[in-house]
Amino acid sequence: MLVSFEHVSLRYPCGRTVLDDINLALMPGLFYFLTGASGAGKSSLLRLIYQMEKPSAGRVTLFDRDTAQLYRHEYPALRRRLGIVFQDFRLVPHLSALENAALPLRLAGAERLDVEQHVKELLQWVGLGDRLHALPSELSGGEQQRVSIARAIVNKPRLLLADEPTGNVDDESAQKLMHLFLELNKMGTTVIFATHQKDLVRRYAKPILRLRGGRLITAREEAA
Numbered sequence: 001m002l003v004s005f006e007h008v009s010l011r012y013p014c015g016r017t018v019l020d021d022i023n024l025a026l027m028p029g030l031f032y033f034l035t036g037a038s039g040a041g042k043s044s045l046l047r048l049i050y051q052m053e054k055p056s057a058g059r060v061t062l063f064d065r066d067t068a069q070l071y072r073h074e075y076p077a078l079r080r081r082l083g084i085v086f087q088d089f090r091l092v093p094h095l096s097a098l099e100n101a102a103l104p105l106r107l108a109g110a111e112r113l114d115v116e117q118h119v120k121e122l123l124q125w126v127g128l129g130d131r132l133h134a135l136p137s138e139l140s141g142g143e144q145q146r147v148s149i150a151r152a153i154v155n156k157p158r159l160l161l162a163d164e165p166t167g168n169v170d171d172e173s174a175q176k177l178m179h180l181f182l183e184l185n186k187m188g189t190t191v192i193f194a195t196h197q198k199d200l201v202r203r204y205a206k207p208i209l210r211l212r213g214g215r216l217i218t219a220r221e222e223a224a
């Protein structure tokens, strides 16, 4: 099991319960959609997996480890097995597209020259081969999103968490990005793709995790 939630709830300090008794078990190698209206808790659920948030109740298991038992010094190694595309990109403003995408490798200790070719190829793959030296402020929203996607996958993560990665691009670019994620998945990366875009979810026959009212609802409840 790659990720499992057992009776997981998340309550923010303001007292608001955002996730309520969530149970799930994600298998390695699959592509999952995580859907639900804006405010349904998609980003919160991804933050629980990425260890940016602790559950108020229940157990989150990641790579067969109970995350409540993790020591702080184990986080970096754990996060190297995860890739995350944040909804708001979170690029470093004074670094170029190339340097931003290379950051996880550099933080893991790789030398600049060793990683440069690999990162260039990755940026070409996401269609940014001619924007390598641009700063985030010189890139459009869609281009910044693609830099953040390159950064998320540069480490070849086992699990990729993508938070509305097609939220800032037109329909055609969204389709192209979707194909990148599907290709990555074919190469073995498990993907959790959060989106509120129903048309996107309908177009691909992939398992769906659907949030509503803080609960994960099943296909049967959906039909009812």
Ligand SMILES: Nc1ncnc2c1ncn2[C@@H]1O[C@H](COP(=O)(O)OP(=O)(O)O)[C@@H](O)[C@H]1O
Binding pocket: 012, 013, 014, 016, 018, 036, 037, 038, 039, 040, 041, 042, 043, 044, 045
């Ligand atoms: N840090 C926080 N503190 C308090 N409430 C939050 C926080 N982050 C998100 N929320 C609230 O939790 C709910 C779910 O948010 P979020 O997980 O961002 O949903 P989604 O990604 O599905 O749009 C929203 O009502 C949001 O306002």
Ligand SMILES: [Mg+2]
Binding pocket: 042, 043, 044, 087, 163, 164
């Ligand atoms: Mg969100």
